Amino acid sequence: MRSYAPAEASERTGLSLDTLRYYERLGLYGPVRRTAGGKRIYTELDVAWVRLLVCLRQAGLGITDLQRFMSRLRDRSNDNADVVELLESHRARLRAEVAKVNLALGVLDGKITHYRTQASANGPGDRSGS
Known part of the structure; x- marks a missing residue:
């Protein structure tokens, strides 16, 4: 699976590095892998999730809605x-x-x-x- 440096992930998603880190901190995707030196490495899956989040934001979902969305996706006890x-x-x-x-x-x-x-x-x- 291909991986991306933070600047490349930022370019591919259209989000600033600060926003990428903010979304990760909120638990909207990730956790992002890190190199031995502690630098973030984004996978194709990370980028795909962030693109979905960008699309949902553009559709008008707020951060709270996105958190609820991700929480419900992670809860595999429902259908x-x-x-x-x-x-x-x-x-x-x-x-x-x-x-x-x-x-x-x-x-x-x-x-x-x-x-x-x-x-x-x-x-x-x-x-x-x-």
């Missing part, structure tokens, strides 16, 4: 129903936000079309209809 429930709940919130954004985009598109049509009807340089 992952808790994980599915957490993700489905967040997906529903995200879809509601997307619907609001789509509505706002529709209004903006309508206004853009209206004002472009108005500007075309008035001719170039004619500001009397504004």
